[in-house]
Amino acid sequence: MKANIKELTKGIFKENPVFVIVLGLCPVLGVSTQVSNAIGMSAGVMFVLLFSNIIISALRKVIPGSIHIPAYIVVIASLVTITEMVMHAFVPSVYSALGVYLPLIVVNCIILGRAEAFASKNSVFDSILDAIGMSIGFALGLTLIALIRELFGSGTITLFPMGNFGGGINIPWFYDNPIRVMALAPGALLIMGYLKAFFDWNTSRKKDK
Amino acid sequence: MSYIAILLTFIFINNFILVQFLGLCPFIGVSKNSENAIGMGASVTFVTTVASVVTWAIYYFLLVPFNLQYLQTLTFILVIASLVQLLEMVIQKISPALYKALGIYLPLITTNCAVLGIAIINISSSYNVMEAFVAGLAVGLGFTLAMILMSNIRERLDLQPVRGSFRGMPIAFISAGLMALAFMAFDKSLITNLHLV
Numbered sequence: 001m002k003a004n005i006k007e008l009t010k011g012i013f014k015e016n017p018v019f020v021i022v023l024g025l026c027p028v029l030g031v032s033t034q035v036s037n038a039i040g041m042s043a044g045v046m047f048v049l050l051f052s053n054i055i056i057s058a059l060r061k062v063i064p065g066s067i068h069i070p071a072y073i074v075v076i077a078s079l080v081t082i083t084e085m086v087m088h089a090f091v092p093s094v095y096s097a098l099g100v101y102l103p104l105i106v107v108n109c110i111i112l113g114r115a116e117a118f119a120s121k122n123s124v125f126d127s128i129l130d131a132i133g134m135s136i137g138f139a140l141g142l143t144l145i146a147l148i149r150e151l152f153g154s155g156t157i158t159l160f161p162m163g164n165f166g167g168g169i170n171i172p173w174f175y176d177n178p179i180r181v182m183a184l185a186p187g188a189l190l191i192m193g194y195l196k197a198f199f200d201w202n203t204s205r206k207k208d209k
Numbered sequence: 210m211s212y213i214a215i216l217l218t219f220i221f222i223n224n225f226i227l228v229q230f231l232g233l234c235p236f237i238g239v240s241k242n243s244e245n246a247i248g249m250g251a252s253v254t255f256v257t258t259v260a261s262v263v264t265w266a267i268y269y270f271l272l273v274p275f276n277l278q279y280l281q282t283l284t285f286i287l288v289i290a291s292l293v294q295l296l297e298m299v300i301q302k303i304s305p306a307l308y309k310a311l312g313i314y315l316p317l318i319t320t321n322c323a324v325l326g327i328a329i330i331n332i333s334s335s336y337n338v339m340e341a342f343v344a345g346l347a348v349g350l351g352f353t354l355a356m357i358l359m360s361n362i363r364e365r366l367d368l369q370p371v372r373g374s375f376r377g378m379p380i381a382f383i384s385a386g387l388m389a390l391a392f393m394a395f396d397k398s399l400i401t402n403l404h405l406v
Contacts, residue, residue, distance in 0.1 A: 022237070022378065026322040029230040073290060077283040085279065100231075100329050103282040107320045109234060185228045186389035193375075193382030201374035 007126055011133030017110045018141025019199040024110040027101045028142050029188040034158045038146035040094035042139030044087065044102060048079045049111050049138075050131040057119040057127035072115045073106070080105045110138060148191055153183025212343045214405035215336075219347035221395035225323050226355040227388060232323035236356060237381055239314070246360035247353070252314040254349025256296065257327050260289050261345025264328040265338050285328045290319045323352055358388060 017023050027045070031037040055075050056063075063071045084102055087095040095102065105111065114134055119127040150157055155175030158168050181187050225231045232253070239249045264285050272278055297315045301308040318324060327348045331341040362384050371380050 023234070025233045025237075026230050029233065070287070070290060073286055074283070077286050081279060081282050084282065100326055100333070103329055104231070104322050104325060106282055106286050107322050107325050109320060112320065181390070184393065185230070186386045186393065188230065189227075189382050189386030189389055193379045193386060196382060197374045197379035200377075200379065204374060 004126075004129055007129040008133040011130065011135075011137040012140065013137070015134075016137040016141055016199070017134055018138060018145075019196055020203070021110075021113075022196070023113055024108040024138065025192070026104060027108060028138075028145060029185075029192060030101045031098055032142060032146040032149055032188060033153070033183055034097070034150055035143060035146045036158045036160055037094065037097050038142045039139075039160075040087070040091065041098060041101065042135070042142055044080075044083045044098075044105055045108065045110070045138055046131075046135035047083055048076060048105055049114060049135045050128065051079050052076050052111055052115055053119040053127040053131035054124060056115045057122060057124045060120050063120075068120065069112075069116075072112060072120075076111055076115070077106050110134065145188070145191055145195065149182050149187055152179045153181075153187060154178050211405050212340070214400050215340055215343045216347045216350075217395075217400060217403075217405070219327075219344055220351040220354065221392065222397060222399060224351045224355060224392055224395075225326065225348050226352060227385065227392045229326070231326040232321050232352055235314075235317060235321060236352075236359060236385070237378060239317075240356055240359040240363055240381070242364060243357060243360040245314075246356040248310055249314045249317075250349070250353025250356045251310075252318060253321060253323060253352050254346065256289075256293060256315075256318050256321075257324055257349040257352075258342065258345040259296065260292055260324050261327055261331055261341045261348075262338060263292060264288055265331055265336070265341040268332055281329070281332065285325055289324050289328065293319045323348060355388070359385060362388070 011017065015021060018025075018028055024045075027041050031041045052072070052075055056072055059071075080103060083105070084095070087098075087102065114130060118130045122130070147157065151171060151174055155171050155173075155178050156168050157171065179187075182191070219225065223229055226233060226236045235249055235253075239245050267284060267288055268278075268281065272280060272284065293315055297308075300315075327345055331344055336344060359381070363381060366380060366384065375383075
């Protein structure tokens, strides 16, 4: 049981895909302009990663070694196509906001990386835990960057409209004094640099203890 | 849009790495010295150009007639993967010298977001085949430009005293951010001001 929990939590902090392994950065920086986009992207990645891990782990004894990468890519691309169609049908606003980054989940290194490094060697149950942990870690990293960028860049936090709630929250002081560059491309790279430095510092501090 | 406008758009205004963040993994991973950066840039330019034309042809001559547009993502990634493999074999046969220079980078390109990215953007902007060709070339050139600039910065950074936790990747991201800030000077208005629309 303890080993299972470790499988689940390693993706969230110790092997966080965004800040520690630094994989799948294109979508992380590309869609992090609004919190709602970040959540949509995380949901897409979570679905694809979970099912690709399940399918690849279930087929790990069937897929011949010499063509394993193309086989994984076909599995992942089919799942991404399903995600695209579902999002297009049910959340068209998120679909158009994510644009080219949604089909690009196919080449997201996290998914192929987990398939290669984990799902192809472990049981279905462990792969499910791994996928959940990794995708939560990815979602947290992506949402954190989106939160910082949206808060400083435009002083708002955009969520999904529900009932009376319109979807956007204005943060008083930040809304009047936005740092526009944070919402633009350079802001994403700068914030990524500072956060990576913070995580590196945090890891090295723990090691020293 | 004229061809020059497409070139300017994808090299400067919408530079794939610094503005759209496509192809960031090799940008951070392979940009440690300028020789590798040029090799990677040349390989990517080659593949984006060929892949743009091939995926364009497959979309309009195979997927559209059979009404299979929803298979776009799946087909494109398979085509790109086979294309990279094919190019690797062809280059190895025709020009062993070029293969020696580009060989190690070619397998990495399949999972480069820039290649699949431009293939999808060509379709969504409904470019014709010539425009798709120019766009593919421009994306590659923009990628190479960013790679060369970045590798030069990183070669200098190696000689500078950088504080502990900023060493390596974090300072690379921050330098890229400052470079992106400079690229913000290229704006869509550039195209209108030059009367290229």
